[in-house]
Amino acid sequence: MKKINEPFTCKNCGEKNPKVEKSCRNHCRKCLYSLHVDKNTPGDRESSCKSLMEPSQTAQTGKKGWIIYHKCTKCGKIIPNKVADDDNFEKIIELSQPTK
Ligand SMILES: [Zn+2]
Ligand SMILES: [Zn+2]
Structure with missing residues (x-):
């Protein structure tokens, strides 16, 4: 599997x-x-x-730690992703709460 690991500038913020x-x-x-x-x-x-893919939900899964579910703003595809060490944890917690 090919992996790409490079610096990038966020297209959203x-x-x-x-x-x-x-x-x-x-x-x-x-x-x-x-x-x-x-x-x-x-x-x-x-x-x-x-x-752009929007972070729609996060969940804590046993051994793997936190997962972010990204939902594509155009085609609606949902892809789960592992959280990185320096991710905005407050935002991750916020997204793990059910929306009211
Ligand atoms: Zn950003
Ligand atoms: Zn898409």
């Missing part, structure tokens, strides 16, 4: 994200938005959609 050491960053550490670039597996970069 403009945050400059440095690359992460241990994992593969695919979303903004500040607003948690992602881009719909992966088609089937994380990191394949084969999607032609390339639209």
